[in-house]
Amino acid sequence: MKNLIYSVYVILPIILLWGAKFSKGKNFNDGLSLEQTKAFQGFLAICIMLHHIAQKTCASWIQPQSRIVHGLDIFVDMGFLLVSVFLFFNGYGVYKSFHSKENYLNGYFKKRILPVILALYSTTLIFFVARLLIGEKMDAMQVILYLTSIKLCNPNTWYVIVLPFFYLFFYVSFRFIKKDGLAVAATTALVIGYMLLGTRINHNDFWIRGEWWYNCAILFPVGIIFAKFENKIIPFVQKYYWAFLIVFLAAYYPIRIGSRMLGNMFGYYGEGWLPQNVIIMNRRITLLGHSILCTWFVMCWLLMGMKVKIGNKFLKFMGTITLEFYLIHGLFVELFGWQFDGGVRSPHHIKYVIVYVLVVFALGVPSAILLQNIHNLILGKKSKYKLVDINLTNIVNKKDNTQANKTA
Template sequence: MDKLIYAVYFILPVLLLFGAKVYGRKEWNDEFLSLEQSKALQGFLAVCIMLHHVGQKTCASWINPPTRIQKGLGFFVPLGFMFVAVFFFFNGYGVYKSFHSKPNYLKGFFGRRILPVILALYSTTFIYFAVRLIVGQKMKGNDVLLYLTSLKLCNPYTWYVIVLPFFYAFFYLCFRFIKKDGIAVAVTTALVVAYILFGTTINHNDLWIRGEWWYNCVILFPVGILFAKFEKALVAFFKKTYFVVMPVTVLAVYPVYLWSRAMCNIYGYYGENWGAPDTILRRRISVCAESAICIVFVLAILLLGMKVKIGNKFLKFMGSITLEFYLIHGIFVELCAYTFDGGVKSPFRIKNLLLYVAVVYVLGIPSALILKKIHSLILHKEKKVQAKAA
């Protein structure tokens, strides 16, 4: 029965490619960067991230005792940061394109871009907090405060929605107060790089920037901005050189990934564990390697997208609830695991991996829809208040 989990490796390609259109030699998918295509791709990747999280609870090498390790989803365990890199790319690409195509885009930027992300963070924080109490986690007063403020992640999968508002704020400040577009792009990029460099100075901990996953793929945010800025020239170049650049890039993904793994094994992020005098340098070498594979991976996806247009009802649906599903499915990952985040024994452990995945997905979908509805009601009410104030 455990081997049934390998069915996901056949199901995923079907979910992604069902209804896809492949373009001929002299034809192009000119919508490969459209909102519809990017949402569809992110909806698919949300499912991959779910498998990544289940894999971390069942297949990861750090699981103790090792006898609990189950084979099946090991492929997804180390790839989470690469999946999230795609999200950061389209975050950066989207804000830059919107800034240049929508009049007065920065007016109301907080309400459109930042507030929904913050709302998603704290709504799921409160839900997770209630679940932690229900499963019997013991908390001190300080823990309660840290959890409810999200300084300590009550929802262990929210680092992305903590980091993203800061990047949006970087973008807003730069493009609000710097009139030259090129300089605004450069300063936004510099601020994200500064965040990465700052992250490498922090040892692993229980609060913000608690590990390398907080910064090892975020370079794709400014890469997305840069791609949008030079999109016309880049797309023209890729079309002209496609049958050389595409196969080289796609074939490079695996060796570059192996190289990044090797660099992390040689240098690594955990130098503080053995008192390495060059811990920060080690982290910076490692993050450069992982940033490189993220860039190659995203570029490969974009190049393939120039010839393959994805789209079906499943992808459209998942694309409409990506953020909510990303944030809420982890509750069921934790409830059905061996232990809930924090060490309390999970009340509904599911040993069969395929059933585990199915339960997380089936329960995650209606939860995401309810969460999206709640967010929509709150944000709609906020817009009404703002309109009256104006």
Template structure:
């Protein structure tokens, strides 16, 4: 796949500003409600709440990748720093979702890998195969057999943003090893230890910071699921105090992570990501989210993630419009393609269910 070397130079940026600073907040709070004083949302980690946050997070990730290529970046500069925060929520919800299912279902690990592979890895392979075919036809890119095998399998990334697929599969494996063979109490701590191993291994092998600066959000989600009742009581008792502390701490580490370049910036990013997850939990504890647009996006968030960068390359390579309104057309195209893939993958799953 051709490397995206061009810059996005918009003659005016008003439409993208309206999108991120006006429309996004409207989407978040549409059909949602703020609870009163000393009233809390005890379903703050329900599927509806998490899907809303996933929907907003995937939009932030897309705008993050767009902002990195805007010249000049203008007020979109803040979005160049938000990518890892959005990813932190996906890792947290992944860990939380796995653990909740494990606690509720007997024989949870029966077919564990087949389910994970069909849900995460198979779409990855299919979309990469389509990408190889279309890139060859449209851009005339040549792929040898080794390239094809490596890109399809994930040994090499045809799209650098696909690192998340490899990372989440590693965490799935760690989760399986820990909770399949150990008690829940011991497994959660071993998982945290393995996350430390992953964190330092990525640094030692020279991987870029996005491979590991949100890693601890996965075991954090696991801990939240196991200690849900204790977490809820803690939030009720210390809501205001911890909100103030978390806001101050997040501002401090976010500033260090993005405003003061240093060799340990990834560490600051890691701490900022963890605190950000806690801030989102505090937000969900006071807001009952029911935004239908975000729910829709949350349900197809993974497919959006898989296709958005590929479409970005093709779309802005061929579209010559300079007004930032073009971003809306790009987003619509991404959503349509992702929705179609989502239906395709779900159709395949439904067929398997009927056959069994």
């Protein structure tokens, strides 16, 4: 039973490639179509779930060491690489939408920023209630910090905190700068400014609490830049496709090893024993290595996507609930691990990691659907998936008809 967790390395390729189609010869797939990117994001959401479970089961920092159960080790430090793909698609998508949809910036806050903020605070409230129910002790200040998300009540929400700021950077740049190239440069500069700010902030319990808040952020402007020059990049890459694919895939592992070596030599830590200016310099050197690695990682996937068209009903479904699943599955990761984020003992520890994975997924999917329905109700949008189909209009009409019959 213990070794069954290794089956994920067979299941994941099946999930990704089931129903996939290969473009032969000089034919290429539109690897950046909405359908394909949504399917891929659905797959990545599952990988991020495995990343969070890996950090609870086999990370080197788990104490005592006797709690470590190997199996998902490859996912322990994969989080920032996986999120880099999301950020690339975020940047790519917002730029393409700006240029393809008339008056796109009108109502921009409601379309792009409000749904992300709503997702942040709805899951914050859910985690807050869960923390109370499992017995976490809080004073008034802790309650305020949790409910405002200044201190993360849901430990996985950093992405949905920084994303609205990146969208805001895009809005300000493209609203007030009419020249497209300068607007792209301004957005890029603002994101880089955020990254440099991050390197100046020591590890803490609040916003920008660690390097994962910024070490893949560069992919948002990379996505924008790619979208801007897509019509030049894609034909050039297609012309020398196999050379690009071989070089990028062959160089990925050496780049990852090099990035890890930079991290070991310099790193993001140093508080308490190094001068602050040295810590900042070390972080920026390490950040440069991670930025290159993230960009290379994304480009490898894009190159493979040019020949392989993924997409099956399962990935299509997961692609529609990606944000909600990303945010809510962590609740079950915490409830069934050794301890809930913050130190309180989890109410039930699942011994076997494969069962842990299946339970988190089985509870995470319906919870994500329910959460999405709630968000859509608040935003006035139509829900695609419903756990319970309740037609309020019919209920009202039925009540009116019953009252009329009684009167008659």
